[in-house]
Each structure stands twice: as structure tokens, then as C-alpha cells.
Amino acid sequence: MVYKRVEEVDFDRASLPHLPTPKNVLFTSPEHFDVAYVINPHMAAHVGSVDTDVARAQWETLRAAYKELGLNTHVLAGAAGYPDMVFCANQTLPFYQNGDSNPGVVLSNMHADQRKGEVAHLESFFSSRRYTVKSVARLAFDFEGMGDAIWHPARKLLWGGYGFRTNIQVYENIASLLDVKVLVLELLDPDFYHLDTCFSVLNERTVMIYPGAFTQEGLDLIHHFFDHVIECPEDESRKLFACNAHCPDQRHVVIQKGCTVTNELLKAAGFVPVEVDTSEYIKAGGSVFCMKQMFW
Numbered sequence: 001m002v003y004k005r006v007e008e009v010d011f012d013r014a015s016l017p018h019l020p021t022p023k024n025v026l027f028t029s030p031e032h033f034d035v036a037y038v039i040n041p042h043m044a045a046h047v048g049s050v051d052t053d054v055a056r057a058q059w060e061t062l063r064a065a066y067k068e069l070g071l072n073t074h075v076l077a078g079a080a081g082y083p084d085m086v087f088c089a090n091q092t093l094p095f096y097q098n099g100d101s102n103p104g105v106v107l108s109n110m111h112a113d114q115r116k117g118e119v120a121h122l123e124s125f126f127s128s129r130r131y132t133v134k135s136v137a138r139l140a141f142d143f144e145g146m147g148d149a150i151w152h153p154a155r156k157l158l159w160g161g162y163g164f165r166t167n168i169q170v171y172e173n174i175a176s177l178l179d180v181k182v183l184v185l186e187l188l189d190p191d192f193y194h195l196d197t198c199f200s201v202l203n204e205r206t207v208m209i210y211p212g213a214f215t216q217e218g219l220d221l222i223h224h225f226f227d228h229v230i231e232c233p234e235d236e237s238r239k240l241f242a243c244n245a246h247c248p249d250q251r252h253v254v255i256q257k258g259c260t261v262t263n264e265l266l267k268a269a270g271f272v273p274v275e276v277d278t279s280e281y282i283k284a285g286g287s288v289f290c291m292k293q294m295f296w
């Protein structure tokens with residue numbers, strides 16, 4: 001149930017169970033956010049350079065944008081000693097199984113030692129809300145949640161990035177744990193170290209990618225499962241995290257401000273860009289998609 005190449009695919013997208021769109025969105029408050037170490041190339045030039053007031057204001061604006069779009073917003077307090085915990089897409093993979101009374105989350109097994117302790121805070125948040133909590137940690141394979149594992153919109157189908165933060169072997173386990181088919185994509189460029197930095201699902205038929213981050217096998221899989229593939233230019237993808245944009249409702253795309261070419265491509269495809277400034281967070285190697293977690 002893990003697929004690496006189009007030739008292995010033995011099912012149609014339309015034959016997969018329908019997945020509802022999640023309506024809850026979690027943020028982690030930024031009082032402890034900082035660039036305090038270097039675990040991705042974007043951080044190298046920015047250690048100690050975060051402007052705390054600007055970061056707080058940008059985070060508030062981001063949260064307000066999601067509220068405005070009609071989502072139920074939730075906030076988990078950041079924890080001292082975890083400057084990257086604000087990137088709350090990484091510590092879990094929320095899931096929804098038709099027929100189950102409780103939705104759930106799979107806990108990550110963070111690659112970077114500096115981030116391992118963040119997971120327990122997210123575990124408490126979800127278990128106190130009676131979510132089913134499943135763990136892959138005991139397998140000793142790295143897994144960074146929705147940084148690398150991204151649901152195909154509206155279908156029970158998972159895309160799994162690997163190569164920098166997540167070990168490909170974890171996807172066999174997730175496939176059986178959640179009874180889901182997983183399409184795996186190898187990541188090649190260290191600037192695009194998580195799948196969510198180069199792959200943004202917009203609706204069931206449309207995805208936005210930075211093609212330079214993928215192998216030909218990966219690109220073939222993407223083109224097989226999406227009818228429209230929007231290709232973002234390199235500078236907006238690498239410097240402005242254009243592909244870390246997020247579309248919560250199949251129409252609006254929350255995106256780092258200044259992605260001029262990408263915005264035109266989005267509009268031409270019928271989407272509405274919602275610009276926000278996440279420049280302080282880009283110093284740490286993350287933008288919109290990384291700073292929130294959608295859950296059912």
C-alpha cells in the first residue's frame with residue numbers, strides 16, 4: 001500500500017473513500033519562537049535575529065486570517081526551550097476514519113534532537129480532547145508529521161515526502177496503522193527539506209509544486225493523481241516559501257506576501273490568494289503551512 005512509481009499504481013483516485021475537509025485549525029503561540037540552532041539551510045544566516053514583536057504580530061495576523069475564513073481556531077501555548085514548536089504541522093499527523101467516533105493523530109518521531117520534546121505537548125493537547133493517539137516512535141524511524149505527510153484533498157490518500165526528515169520506511173507502518181494508500185515522493189534539495197515546502201494541495205484536482213525539488217518518478221506520480229499541476233518559479237519557492245501556502249477551503253490560498261508570479265498563476269486557476277507576512281518565521285525555514293495544523 002506504499003507506491004513509489006506510477007507503474008505500481010493499481011487504483012483510481014475516484015475509487016477511494018471520501019474524506020471530509022477538516023474545520024479545526026491549531027496554532028502554537030510564539031512567545032518562545034527563535035532561531036537558536038541550525039537544522040535546515042534557511043536558519044544558517046539568522047541565528048539570534050528574530051524580532052519578537054514582529055513575530056508575534058505576524059502570528060496574530062495569520063491566526064486572524066484563518067478565523068476570517070470561517071475555521072475554528074485553537075491555540076496551544078508554546079513551551080520554553082522549544083523555539084520551533086510554533087511550527088505545529090510537524091509533531092503530528094491528524095487523521096479521520098469514517099465510522100470512528102473519535103478522530104485521531106499519529107505522533108511524530110522528530111529527526112532533530114532539539115525538537116523531540118515538542119511532541120509530548122501536542123500529545124497532551126490532543127489526548128485531553130479525547131483524540132485517539134497513535135505512535136510510530138517505537139519503530140525508531142524518523143517521521144515529521146504533516147511537514148512530510150499530506151492528505152490528498154477530499155480522498156483517503158496520503159502523500160509522503162522522505163529524504164531529509166522522514167524515513168521512507170515509516171510509511172509502511174502508517175499505511176497499515178491507518179489502512180491508507182501512501183504515495184511516496186523523494187525530496188532532493190536541502191532547501192526543500194519537508195514535502196510541505198514544495199507541494200501544496202489546493203483541491204482534489206489541483207496541486208502547486210516546485211518541480212526542482214522532486215525526482216522524475218515523483219513528478220510522474222504527481223501528474224498522475226492531479227489534473228492540474230501549477231509550477232511555482234524557483235525564486236518565490238526558495239526565498240518566499242510560495243509552495244508552503246495553504247488552501248483550507250478549496251478556494252482561498254493563504255500565502256507569504258510578495259509571491260507575485262505565483263499569485264497570478266493561482267488567480268488564473270480560479271483561486272483567491274490571501275497574503276500574509278511570515279518573514280520572521282521564514283528565517284527558521286517555515287511559513288504558512290508549517291505554522292498551523294488542521295484537524296477533524
Ligand code: ARG
Pocket residue numbers: 039040043084087089090112115146147194196197284285286287289290
Ligand atoms: N526550524 C524548523 C525545522 O527545521 C522549521 C520547520 C518548518 N516546518 C515545516 N513544516 N516545513 O524543523
